[in-house]
Amino acid sequence: MNASVSKTIEQVLLLKSVSENRKKILQPLIDFIQKKVAQKEEVSINFICTHNSRRSHFAQIWAQTAAAHFGIDLVSCYSGGTEETALFPKVVEILANQGLIILKISENHNPVYAVKYDDNALPIIGFSKKYDSPFNPVSGFAAVMTCSQADGGCPFIPGAEARIPITFEDPKSSDNLPEQDEVYHQRSIEIASEMLYVFSMIKR
Template identity: 25%
Template structure:
């Protein structure tokens, strides 16, 4: 069997979207991809992201917020940026690394003016489900 392809999901804080993408990829395609996530400005994992992923049966346990410098020194086959800031601030990767940009809305920003906790969580759930759909279709 060939070596699993290595994917790095990159967003600003490595607190929500990239954490979700890492967990979904591991859960759905763990046999095909070795997956990592990082942020250009790590902030810690968002508790609401943890909550909505647990609701979906894909816990974020064992994951932590990290920068690219915190990752193992491996060559990534793919770096997928999930927000414009990460796309613009993406560090240099070798020419053999394929870069992709797949933007998703920022749940914390959307939830900022929510009238209730449930309304805030609905933003997280929508983005969680959009990321899952993207990951389900991965064929790199």
């Protein structure tokens, strides 16, 4: 883990607590991961939101980072949407400010980013795609619904072993407003806190 990401994680663990209500919401994801770890099986998680542009990417990247931080092996995190748009640039900017190493590897209407929590880590690939994209797993995964629209609009996710609603408020509401940076920062920290809590509960 590079020093900047480690510092962010230390601050999150020290200053940001997870409420009892949210712990109950997160428990099904903990149970899914724990079962896979106990059986020494691969853990695949697909974080799903409407546009796969903001919350689902924050969740994908922080979950993968949290797994590495707590030494939980065989974890692969993905993200997808009910439609394809683009990874919102402010998400990339905020994650970079929080210590993630981000490389833009394609320039088009839907850019592709490589995101690393450590210089030697396998990069997390970030770009907008539908949840059933060939890039994502097709079976045995947990589908984590990160927004109420996707949760309500996708009652069935083909191939999902578990379907788990863990919704977050959309930072998009702050776009083009003076508080945009702070709202995106806080949403990233909130999601980081919850993903760190999830993986801290896993017994190896």
